[in-house]
Amino acid sequence: MSIDWSDALEAASGDLFDEIPVDAETFVSSPDYMNFPPISNYQLEMIKASTQIYFENTLYEFLEPEEARKRWSQTFNEAIVVWGKGAGKDAMSELACCYIVYQIMCLKDPQGYFNKPPGDYIDIMNIALNAQQANNVFFKGLKQRLKNAPWFEGKYDPKQGEIEFDKSIRIISGHSESESLEGYNVIACFAKETKILTSSGFMEIGGLVDREVEILTKNAAGDAEWRYAPINSFGMQKLMKITLASHRRKSEKVIYATPEHKWFVKTSPMYPTPGFFPPVFETKTTAELEPEDRLNTLYPSGQMNKNWWVVSVEETDRYEEVFCATVEGTQNFVIDGYIWTSNCVLDEIAGFDSSTATGVAKKVTAESTYKMHRASVSSRFGRHGKMILLSFPRHKTDYIMQKYDDAIAEKIVEKRSHTFYKDPELPPNTPGNDFTIEWNEDHILSYKAPGIYAIKRPSWEVNPTKDIEDYQQDFFLDTPDAMGRFAADPPDMVNAFFHSLEAIDEALSGEDGVTAEGQFLSRFKPDPTKEYYMHVDLAEVHDRCVVSMAHVESFKQTELFGQRYETHPFVVVDCIRAWFPTANDPMDFAQVREFILDVRSRGFNIRKVSFDQWQSRALMEELENRDIDTERQAINDSEYTDFKLMVHAQEVQIPRNMHLREEMIKLTRNKKGKIMQPPGGHNDHVDAVAGATLLAVKHTDRNFDQTIEVFTPRQLAQRDNNREKGRPKIKNIIEAPRADMPEEIKDFLAGFKFL
Numbered sequence: 001m002s003i004d005w006s007d008a009l010e011a012a013s014g015d016l017f018d019e020i021p022v023d024a025e026t027f028v029s030s031p032d033y034m035n036f037p038p039i040s041n042y043q044l045e046m047i048k049a050s051t052q053i054y055f056e057n058t059l060y061e062f063l064e065p066e067e068a069r070k071r072w073s074q075t076f077n078e079a080i081v082v083w084g085k086g087a088g089k090d091a092m093s094e095l096a097c098c099y100i101v102y103q104i105m106c107l108k109d110p111q112g113y114f115n116k117p118p119g120d121y122i123d124i125m126n127i128a129l130n131a132q133q134a135n136n137v138f139f140k141g142l143k144q145r146l147k148n149a150p151w152f153e154g155k156y157d158p159k160q161g162e163i164e165f166d167k168s169i170r171i172i173s174g175h176s177e178s179e180s181l182e183g184y185n186v187i188a189c190f191a192k193e194t195k196i197l198t199s200s201g202f203m204e205i206g207g208l209v210d211r212e213v214e215i216l217t218k219n220a221a222g223d224a225e226w227r228y229a230p231i232n233s234f235g236m237q238k239l240m241k242i243t244l245a246s247h248r249r250k251s252e253k254v255i256y257a258t259p260e261h262k263w264f265v266k267t268s269p270m271y272p273t274p275g276f277f278p279p280v281f282e283t284k285t286t287a288e289l290e291p292e293d294r295l296n297t298l299y300p301s302g303q304m305n306k307n308w309w310v311v312s313v314e315e316t317d318r319y320e321e322v323f324c325a326t327v328e329g330t331q332n333f334v335i336d337g338y339i340w341t342s343n344c345v346l347d348e349i350a351g352f353d354s355s356t357a358t359g360v361a362k363k364v365t366a367e368s369t370y371k372m373h374r375a376s377v378s379s380r381f382g383r384h385g386k387m388i389l390l391s392f393p394r395h396k397t398d399y400i401m402q403k404y405d406d407a408i409a410e411k412i413v414e415k416r417s418h419t420f421y422k423d424p425e426l427p428p429n430t431p432g433n434d435f436t437i438e439w440n441e442d443h444i445l446s447y448k449a450p451g452i453y454a455i456k457r458p459s460w461e462v463n464p465t466k467d468i469e470d471y472q473q474d475f476f477l478d479t480p481d482a483m484g485r486f487a488a489d490p491p492d493m494v495n496a497f498f499h500s501l502e503a504i505d506e507a508l509s510g511e512d513g514v515t516a517e518g519q520f521l522s523r524f525k526p527d528p529t530k531e532y533y534m535h536v537d538l539a540e541v542h543d544r545c546v547v548s549m550a551h552v553e554s555f556k557q558t559e560l561f562g563q564r565y566e567t568h569p570f571v572v573v574d575c576i577r578a579w580f581p582t583a584n585d586p587m588d589f590a591q592v593r594e595f596i597l598d599v600r601s602r603g604f605n606i607r608k609v610s611f612d613q614w615q616s617r618a619l620m621e622e623l624e625n626r627d628i629d630t631e632r633q634a635i636n637d638s639e640y641t642d643f644k645l646m647v648h649a650q651e652v653q654i655p656r657n658m659h660l661r662e663e664m665i666k667l668t669r670n671k672k673g674k675i676m677q678p679p680g681g682h683n684d685h686v687d688a689v690a691g692a693t694l695l696a697v698k699h700t701d702r703n704f705d706q707t708i709e710v711f712t713p714r715q716l717a718q719r720d721n722n723r724e725k726g727r728p729k730i731k732n733i734i735e736a737p738r739a740d741m742p743e744e745i746k747d748f749l750a751g752f753k754f755l
Helices: 006-015 024-029 041-051 056-062 065-072 089-105 131-147 361-384 399-407 468-477 479-485 501-507 590-601 617-625 637-648 658-666 684-699 713-725 743-750
Strands: 078-083 122-128 156-159 162-165 169-175 195-198 201-204 211-218 224-245 252-257 262-266 281-285 294-296 307-325 332-335 339-342 387-391 408-421 434-447 452-457 532-537 545-560 563-579 606-611 630-632 709-711
Touching: 024 041, 024 089, 041 078, 041 089, 041 452, 056 065, 078 399, 089 122, 089 131, 089 169, 089 387, 131 156, 131 162, 195 211, 252 307, 294 339, 361 387, 387 399, 399 408, 399 452, 408 468, 434 452, 434 468, 434 479, 468 479, 501 637, 501 658, 532 590, 532 684, 545 590, 545 684, 563 590, 563 684, 590 606, 590 617, 606 617, 606 684, 617 630, 637 684, 658 684
Parallel strands: 078 387, 078 452, 122 169, 532 606, 545 709, 606 630
Antiparallel strands: 156 162, 162 169, 195 201, 195 332, 211 224, 211 332, 224 252, 224 307, 262 281, 262 294, 262 339, 294 307, 332 339, 408 434, 532 545, 545 563
16 A cells, blocks of 8 residues: 655654755756756756755655655765766756755754754855856856746845855855965965065065075064075965155155055154163054054164155055965064065964965865865764865866775776767768777776765766767867866876876886885895996975986897897886975985995995086085096986886886876976976976986996897887877877788788898
8 A cells, every 4th residue: 555645744844844845856947946957867966966965864754765765875975076068067066056055945943953053154155266267157157047046036135255045044156266265364475576585685475486495584582583484375365555665755665465464563662762672563464554654674684773654555456376485483574675574374274285385376276175165064064064076177186086086996987989070971981081089987886985976977978968079179179188178087197298197107116225214125235237327306405305326227129020129228216215304404415425325335336426406516526536426417308308208118117106206297398398397396306217217328338248128019019109108199180090900910020031
């Protein structure tokens, strides 16, 4: 017998609800609610996974038992949605936000339901990449959807940057630039052109980002002191214009700083009476400064008696990346005009990952923003809070892909393919008329943690209005970009110098002979028949310093038509030793010298040590005096290119090293073609390893009595295939189709001999 639950459920739910909520399908499509066109199963699944907010027992109060169990199984804390561009991410996120608000508003007392004080706001926040995207994409679309939704009529009030609904519910349009980071004080910083006093003179702060420099500060004893301090970027912020004048207006100065930057304002009399010392100061923010306020100065001599008068403080339309120093212990430093100013301090500086609080604002917005909002959601709403991550992937190691891969414990990968025809009017099998793309489609079996939902699908499979043929032009013009942008199956790296992550990982398959602390392992033993070469990447006393050693293990030749030609060395990198100095523990270059001598004392025949150009002369002379040959070797574009070809051709084996791997992955070519790291990146490890590898190749003579490994044509083809992975794709070129040579012909040709 079937049971009619409707009357019982309606009666039981009366204490909780003003209105029994409809299901997601009805809410999205019904003219009474959002009146949205038909959506795909993937889109509906994403909305359901993002919006189940009720307690388990609540579901049984207004749903039939089977439906309640099913809906409870769709309760997730975190949804990671990796869809191709054009899949409808914006529209689905807007619908999901509206459905969450709708379900909350159906409750009689939302705050009481979630154990919040009466009148407390319940917030749904959308974090966009920047302010423009937040306002022009998400918020604009959301307002339009609400305007066309009859159920919400008269129940909300759109404001600047937020929409407030009845029952103290808000949707906030946030963005990941620094001012929107909940839980942090707004950061106090300067415009990039502001000059700060360093031991090398006044230098623009924006040009010093991600470096530790020696700057002037006032210590606790009141004395001027030089200290090393890091210069960091703190993202995009609003700037105010401060006009200053010297005594009797002999000169004027304009400084651009954030409204919250703190200044030392002198409050003691202009002409103090005898014995009135020291001067008295108070701190004011930029926004609090007033005309005639006096800003004091600090000179290396310790003198502090000159004043700069505030003439005016004005609002501006400047909104840009800002920079500041962080002087440990003293929290102050000196800018242009010898103006003594406060340090930049975050109330929750530990919340910033040290590797992300740098010149790349996007990096700040990813990990640190995620962690901060994840903690906020968990602390306020527990397992009923939601974190929804939506994006198309740029490359396999970008943030959305890291989160996606980290979430999955087990999956089945299905290979999919599609063939495009450039001219459909041509007969089938016309050479050069077709090109085929392949992508991986994941079927997730299990997750590493409960409460997680993840999906990765191409645009045309998610959006019912799209077809794969709509993207033919995109795939033809730039296949790697289109694979990530539309197929949601990105290349290893985009605009990267090393184009194959697989090749990097194959090369980094060796074992290091030295621990991270510099201890020699038992396997670190010399081969008396080998010659060893080292490269040292020195740096400033507060930057990384890396030493690497390599040797040529063997030589290989290729064989074609019975002829052997083109000898290639195979290099083994024996060790990578790195130092990571800090302001409190600066680099002592004597440690580098002692490391090299210790390696030699273990019996390694060190034939030569090369150095980059930085501060190397003294160390080179010391090694020369110890009978170790040295030379200068700069690692420039040509050296990087040679090293890359060896990596892709599997002609070098390197110890597994995460710092090196990260540097190799992030090497890019800029618009002018120069090979470089992105702002805030490092290249110390890759320079040291490339330098040692190429030095070994350059100076190792081939022993003609040595057994040489021979490549067959098939192996040569495999090697050249790997080399090809290292070359950038050329756009807009139609290549002739290449048919594989039949195996019997390869074997036949391999038997030929030349006279």
